[in-house]
Amino acid sequence: MRFKDMGGSMGKIGNLLKEIQIFAKDGKMSSDRALRKQQQLNNLVYVVANQAKPGDRIVDFCSGGGHVGIVLAHILPSCQVTLIENKELSLIRAKKRSDELGLSNIWFIQANMEYFTGMFNIGVALHACGVATDMVIEHCIKTRASFVTCPCCYGFIQNTSKFNFPKR
């Protein structure tokens, strides 16, 4: 989903990403890719921010280094944001970034998201690998939570023990 005019939010998020040097510290992303990612982040965050109510629990599934969750925690201080990611190093990076911003409404869980059983109001996922996006959507539906997802580029789709494609 794309929005033509995001008003002040777009600049605010862009400035925040620069401030915490999300892309620069990763050091791997080309400027084209970083721009595309920032546009996706802006759009995703915009939708969640419009949906969220004070006190909501938001889960950033497959959070990686926290691109989405950290921005959400920063712009929605009355919400609780949980990052779930199975790679330890990515979460350490996310924690360091959130500490630098002084965030106190963010939590980190290192786990395969399939084992997450907590309640939440909004699930988000940006570029959750392959079928992980389908798993996030299924998890949100089961929990009766809203969801905002932007899948990764599917290099190929294969059936797994949990999912068969095409889905009907």
Ligand SMILES: C[S@@+](CC[C@H](N)C(=O)[O-])C[C@H]1O[C@@H](n2cnc3c(N)ncnc32)[C@H](O)[C@@H]1O
């Ligand atoms: C392409 S990265 C995207 C990271 C982040 N959302 C972003 O946009 O920068 C996908 C991440 O999902 C994580 N991941 C994939 N499957 C997962 C699962 N079942 N449970 C938890 N994390 C998972 C990977 O370790 C990886 O860090």
